[in-house]
Amino acid sequence: xxxxxxxxxxxxxVKKAYEFAKKAHxxxxxxxxxxxxxxxxTVAYTVFQWHLDEASVAAALLHxxxxxxxxxxEEIKKTFGEEVAFLVSGLTKLKKLPQxxxxxxxxxxxxxxxxxxxxxxxxxxIKLADRLHNLKTLKYLPxxxxxxxxxxxxxxxxxxxxxxxxxxxxxxxxxxSFPYLYPSQYQWLSQTVKERYxxxxxxxxxxxxxxxxxxxxHGIKPLAIDSRAKRYFSLYKKLLRYDMDIEKIYDLVxxxxxxxxxxxxxxxxxxxxxxxxxxxSRFKDYIARPKPNGYRSLHTTVxxxxxxxxxxxxxTQEMHEEDEWGIAAHWAYEQSKSRKTYKKKLSVFANRKDxxxxxxxxxxxxxxxxxxxFLNSLKVDFFKDRIFVITPQNEIIDLPAGATxxxxxxxxxxxxGDQCIGAKVNGKIVPLDxxxxxxxxxxxxxxxxxxxxxxxxxxxxxxxxxxxxxxxxQLKKTNINLSPSQNLEFKIVxxxxxxxxxxxxxxxxxxxxxxxxLNTSPPNxxxxxxxxxxxCPFLNKNVLEKLMVKLKNINAVREVSYKFIR
Numbered sequence: 001x002x003x004x005x006x007x008x009x010x011x012x013x014v015k016k017a018y019e020f021a022k023k024a025h026x027x028x029x030x031x032x033x034x035x036x037x038x039x040x041x042t043v044a045y046t047v048f049q050w051h052l053d054e055a056s057v058a059a060a061l062l063h064x065x066x067x068x069x070x071x072x073x074e075e076i077k078k079t080f081g082e083e084v085a086f087l088v089s090g091l092t093k094l095k096k097l098p099q100x101x102x103x104x105x106x107x108x109x110x111x112x113x114x115x116x117x118x119x120x121x122x123x124x125x126i127k128l129a130d131r132l133h134n135l136k137t138l139k140y141l142p143x144x145x146x147x148x149x150x151x152x153x154x155x156x157x158x159x160x161x162x163x164x165x166x167x168x169x170x171x172x173x174x175x176x177s178f179p180y181l182y183p184s185q186y187q188w189l190s191q192t193v194k195e196r197y198x199x200x201x202x203x204x205x206x207x208x209x210x211x212x213x214x215x216x217x218h219g220i221k222p223l224a225i226d227s228r229a230k231r232y233f234s235l236y237k238k239l240l241r242y243d244m245d246i247e248k249i250y251d252l253v254x255x256x257x258x259x260x261x262x263x264x265x266x267x268x269x270x271x272x273x274x275x276x277x278x279x280x281s282r283f284k285d286y287i288a289r290p291k292p293n294g295y296r297s298l299h300t301t302v303x304x305x306x307x308x309x310x311x312x313x314x315x316t317q318e319m320h321e322e323d324e325w326g327i328a329a330h331w332a333y334e335q336s337k338s339r340k341t342y343k344k345k346l347s348v349f350a351n352r353k354d355x356x357x358x359x360x361x362x363x364x365x366x367x368x369x370x371x372x373x374f375l376n377s378l379k380v381d382f383f384k385d386r387i388f389v390i391t392p393q394n395e396i397i398d399l400p401a402g403a404t405x406x407x408x409x410x411x412x413x414x415x416x417g418d419q420c421i422g423a424k425v426n427g428k429i430v431p432l433d434x435x436x437x438x439x440x441x442x443x444x445x446x447x448x449x450x451x452x453x454x455x456x457x458x459x460x461x462x463x464x465x466x467x468x469x470x471x472x473x474q475l476k477k478t479n480i481n482l483s484p485s486q487n488l489e490f491k492i493v494x495x496x497x498x499x500x501x502x503x504x505x506x507x508x509x510x511x512x513x514x515x516x517x518l519n520t521s522p523p524n525x526x527x528x529x530x531x532x533x534x535x536c537p538f539l540n541k542n543v544l545e546k547l548m549v550k551l552k553n554i555n556a557v558r559e560v561s562y563k564f565i566r
Contacts, residue, residue: 002041004048013080014044017058020079024069031140039133040064046129050328056122059087063130066092090116090123091130107371110156110378114365118358124160125328128169131157135176150177154233159383165294165326174233182236189236196246197229200253207305211255211272211312218271223317224258237385250282250301251311258320262287265314269298272312276302279309284439287319291388292398295323377463387438399436403461406432409444410465417468419446421493422529422558429495431558433459445529453561455548476563486564487516488539492532492551493559500556504532507550513539529558535565 008014021040028036044060058080066073066088073092077085093109117124131153138146154177161170179186204227212225230238230252242248259268265287282301290296297315304310315323361382365374385401389408397411405425410417422445423430436442452469460466494500501520508515516535539547544562551560 002045004045007048008054013054013058013084014061017061017080017084018044021061021065024065024071028068030137032137036064036068039137042133043126043129046132047126050125050129050325052122052125052328055081055083055087056126058084059091059122060126060129062088063091063126086116086120087123087126090120091127103375104371106152107374110375111365114361118361121164121327121358124164128157128161128166128173132169132173132176135173138176138180146180150180153177154181155379156383159385161326163293163382163386164328165322166324166328167293167295167326168324169326171231171234175231178233178236185236186232189232189239193232193235193246193252196252201227201229203305203308203310204253204255207255207310210305211257211275214275215257215268215271218267220259220264220268220271222257222259222268224256226256228254228256228313230254250279250309254311254313256320257312257314258317259314260316262316265298265316268314269300272300272302272314276304276310278302282311287315289390289396292386292396294326297323373463381463387436387440389436389438389440389442392441392443397442400461403436404433404459405430405436405442405444406456406460407462407465408436408442409446410462410468412444414468416444416446417465418452418472419448419450420444420452421447421450429558432456451563453559455561486538488536488544488562489565490532490534490536490551490560490562492534492557493529494532494554495556495558496530497556500530500554501532503554504534504551507547507554508534508536511543511547511550513537513543513547538564 005015005018018041022037025036025040030036030039040061040063043063044057047056047060062076062080062084065071066076073085073089076088090113093112113123113127117127134149135153138149141149153173158170158173158177161167161173208225208227212222215222230249235249235252238249239246246252257268259265279301282299284299287296287298296319297313299311299313301309301311365378381400387399387401387403389397389399389403391397391412397408399407399411405423406417406420409420409423420432423432423434424443424445425434425436425440427441452472454469454473456469457466460469492504501518505515505518513536516537517533518535519533521531548560548562551557
């Protein structure tokens with residue numbers, strides 16, 4: 001029996017679950033040749049280390065019993081109670097379907113899992129512990145299975161851990177999957193950065209006593225100063241954005257300062273900036289404005305000793321624990337604070353702002369009937385790399401990387417998306433296909449009565465926006481029977497400038513398209529935009545697409561849309 005089980009009395013739920021699992025998995029072996037019991041024991045130990053309650057540890061011990069032995073869920077419920085049975089049920093996959101229905105199988109298992117953890121977050125915490133151990137023993141599985149599990153981890157489970165604030169775990173899951181998904185890239189990276197890591201670690205150790213001495217001189221006594229090497233997969237993703245130039249990666253190794261209070265964080269920051277000049281535009285205050293997953297810390301990049309660019313992170317012990325374990329740390333805190341029933345403790349998490357997306361995910365998944373569409377949209381809308389943008393009301397909005405102002409507008413409200421005619425990012429007008437970046441302040445410009453444009457489908461990223469636009473297009477098709485007897489009306493939104501109308505009419509002339517009517521509205525003083533409406537005869541699809549491209553390329557034009565009219 002594992003040593004840590006001695007923490008529980010003999011009549012405890014955990015000891016009872018251990019004996020049950022031991023008997024249920026008797027004679028079963030893993031692909032590695034080890035006794036199967038080593039897996040639930042390791043998963044339960046991880047959950048134990050995260051300081052979750054007895055029901056969670058018991059469920060971790062029993063999580064494969066219903067799926068891999070002859071014991072039923074009803075038996076678990078009868079023996080261990082409703083709470084443990086619910087957790088085990090949420091972790092149990094559905095019965096396997098035939099191979100051709102693999103996507104359906106995966107989609108239904110993910111859907112079942114989503115429904116379970118939206119009711120009780122302990123389901124997802126135990127599942128992540130389960131995935132962690134499975135990845136550590138992945139080498140014993142067939143190559144195809146290795147890649148399948150690694151892919152699912154990178155696309156769903158690592159981002160899920162990140163969104164729950166479990167950033168250390170998220171990085172570990174990615175690093176364990178990396179060599180199975182991209183073996184040649186992993187080998188290249190590990191060989192390329194090995195010396196760099198060692199060099200930067202040595203440099204961090206060199207400046208650490210200097211930082212400590214200076215902080216103490218200013219009356220700040222840090223709890224710890226250590227260095228953190230950037231994880232391989234995170235580094236690989238960043239290198240892809242920087243043309244694989246490692247010289248452009250400033251946080252290869254970051255110095256981390258842990259202090260007692262939030263006041264100490266800002267005081268330490270001031271001391272660091274007195275010691276070494278900061279790099280412009282590289283300071284991030286995630287304490288005043290935490291990331292949507294709850295992450296808090298100060299990040300600054302400075303020119304330190306020998307003028308080397310170095311990233312320094314400053315946080316409290318509480319922030320550090322949250323960064324390491326995320327929602328698991330919060331759960332442990334609530335567990336130690338209260339011994340009330342688990343249903344009451346769950347309400348503590350239901351109202352947390354950084355967990356609103358869990359409820360959104362529960363409602364969102366009901367909209368999909370096609371399994372493949374559900375999985376693809378899930379990966380983009382909830383688990384793709386995230387960016388954090390800000391509304392004029394100072395609210396932080398979490399969007400997938402590559403999202404545009406149109407995605408942002410539909411995220412705020414469907415009417416704002418439908419009526420969107422432009423956007424300001426950091427006070428400047430940008431085109432609607434502009435790719436937003438973390439930290440952008442976004443303001444949507446709307447016009448009452450405006451309808452979404454089919455051309456938006458070419459650049460939007462979120463399924464929420466896509467569904468609204470497609471729904472509108474479908475509605476138009478059912479109401480209007482398109483035929484060559486109809487006319488087309490173009491709406492062009494542009495900044496006003498001399499020669500604009502001449503450039504537009506020339507394109508129609510060169511394309512041999514007759515203009516039936518042309519109307520312009522005076523420039524809107526608030527939006528500083530002008531609207532041009534052009535009516536022309538019906539065009540076939542190829543001609544229409546070419547015309548749209550030409551119109552969009554005209555200087556100062558920000559948006560072009562069209563509709564069929566009688």
